[in-house]
Amino acid sequence: MPLLHSLLYRAPKIALNKIPVSPVSLFLAPWVVPISSPVIADGAVAICDGRIISVGGAASLQAQFAQSRVENCQGVLLPGLVNAHIHLELSAYRHIPQPTPDQSFCDWIRSLLQLRQTGEISVDDTSEAAHQMLEQQCNSGIILLLDIGNTIPVSPATMQSPGEITFLLELLGPDAKSEEQVLARINSLPDSVSATAHAPYSTTAGIMTALKKRAERLAHIFSLHVAESADEVELLRTGQGCFREFLEERGAWDGRFPRPGKLTQGAVDYLADLGLLDANLLCVHCVQVSKPEVKLLARNGCKICLCPGSNRFLGVGVAPLEMMLNHGLLPAIGTDSMASNEALDLWREMQLLREDHPGVSPAQILAMATLGGAQALGRQQDFGTLAPSRKASLLNVNSPALERAKDAEQLVDILTGGGQPEKLCWISEDGYSKV
Numbered sequence: 001m002p003l004l005h006s007l008l009y010r011a012p013k014i015a016l017n018k019i020p021v022s023p024v025s026l027f028l029a030p031w032v033v034p035i036s037s038p039v040i041a042d043g044a045v046a047i048c049d050g051r052i053i054s055v056g057g058a059a060s061l062q063a064q065f066a067q068s069r070v071e072n073c074q075g076v077l078l079p080g081l082v083n084a085h086i087h088l089e090l091s092a093y094r095h096i097p098q099p100t101p102d103q104s105f106c107d108w109i110r111s112l113l114q115l116r117q118t119g120e121i122s123v124d125d126t127s128e129a130a131h132q133m134l135e136q137q138c139n140s141g142i143i144l145l146l147d148i149g150n151t152i153p154v155s156p157a158t159m160q161s162p163g164e165i166t167f168l169l170e171l172l173g174p175d176a177k178s179e180e181q182v183l184a185r186i187n188s189l190p191d192s193v194s195a196t197a198h199a200p201y202s203t204t205a206g207i208m209t210a211l212k213k214r215a216e217r218l219a220h221i222f223s224l225h226v227a228e229s230a231d232e233v234e235l236l237r238t239g240q241g242c243f244r245e246f247l248e249e250r251g252a253w254d255g256r257f258p259r260p261g262k263l264t265q266g267a268v269d270y271l272a273d274l275g276l277l278d279a280n281l282l283c284v285h286c287v288q289v290s291k292p293e294v295k296l297l298a299r300n301g302c303k304i305c306l307c308p309g310s311n312r313f314l315g316v317g318v319a320p321l322e323m324m325l326n327h328g329l330l331p332a333i334g335t336d337s338m339a340s341n342e343a344l345d346l347w348r349e350m351q352l353l354r355e356d357h358p359g360v361s362p363a364q365i366l367a368m369a370t371l372g373g374a375q376a377l378g379r380q381q382d383f384g385t386l387a388p389s390r391k392a393s394l395l396n397v398n399s400p401a402l403e404r405a406k407d408a409e410q411l412v413d414i415l416t417g418g419g420q421p422e423k424l425c426w427i428s429e430d431g432y433s434k435v
Helices: 058-064 105-118 123-139 176-188 205-218 230-238 242-249 267-273 291-299 308-314 321-326 346-356 362-376 408-417
Strands: 025-032 040-048 051-057 069-072 076-079 081-086 142-149 164-171 195-197 222-226 281-285 303-306 394-398 423-428 431-434
Touching: 025 058, 040 058, 051 058, 076 362, 076 408, 081 123, 081 281, 081 346, 081 362, 105 230, 105 242, 123 142, 142 362, 164 176, 176 205, 195 205, 195 222, 205 222, 222 267, 230 242, 230 267, 267 281, 267 291, 291 321, 303 362, 308 346, 346 362, 346 408, 362 408
Parallel strands: 025 069, 025 076, 081 142, 142 164, 164 195, 222 281, 281 303
Antiparallel strands: 025 040, 040 051, 076 394, 394 423, 423 431
8 A cells, every 4th residue: 555645636536336325424624635545726525424435526526426415625535543552541741851971771761660559649640641532532633542451440441522542451470380360361361451561671481472362352452562661672682781680670570581592682583582573563662673573573463562752751762664565565653652752742753753764755744643652553444544444533624724734745745744733623524523
């Protein structure tokens, strides 16, 4: 499927063969950005029975659907954004200090755990902050969100219409003793609870394998923090570094790394040895990955989610995005949590990617924030593009800068580099839903 084209293009209409019986709603806009096909100037989207039935030029679709209800929109119509990695339960933890240059990733983890263990932030505080953050996500244009948490919410957060949220219970256990306890908990979980593992440095191979098999049985995505820092890679390769010290402090070091008879080159290499690489695996962060590891991810159809704001806050490096794109991977984008990011704003994440990767086109970055996220969560048949059969949830954005755009290339440059647009609302068959 081609990425969003950066050239002005008046696309022909794309319609379903079946003539709709229900009334058609037609939304016109100066710009339509389908993502899976070129940008359309003076475009339109036709909606019927909760689904998109056609995308094309305004004049063409008006002629085709002459009896439709017509709405004229200002600015741009595009798919909703997808936040493929967030920890809503940490929304109240904005007090964690950013690591200084002489501190390690492990020092940040210590600060986070210390605050969580003090009980300073109550259950009510956690729940209220999570709900407020979820509302903020919807109001910023997020249509689909993957939330990772260590506890099952007592009052599960739900997205306002039209968005959807998926929650994964995150489990971890770094040694044989904790593995036995975690495996018992996995076996006791009802099938209604989707569960995943934390990271290779914090979760034994046995736990990760058990959770991966369970995810396959229940047909839900398996999300895993992978190669987030050089400290993680050092532990897997040599059994040394700050993570070993961290585990020793907690009496959880059992000498499992380096693995006897195995020459582990990195986190992806380790996961490949365990047989965990496949199209159902979502690798989050992937900062410290080599070219051979990127090839492994691509060869096995794995999904990737980048979190540039969190990586910058923690000082762990920059993911090799260009290498990933060159190997046919289209990463998703996530915000991570308030404990490791200044703001959970996907528009800002796109700006940071533009700064970190000036050689990557704005069109590719916008595709990551929409189609890449939908593919990562296995929801590309409903979200990520404006195309026939997709859900009829359109994002309408506008700003003075967008109104001044002279062509499609400039338009996409503003969408990915200008931050959150000043005006944003959701559109469905019933009309506008302002936020």
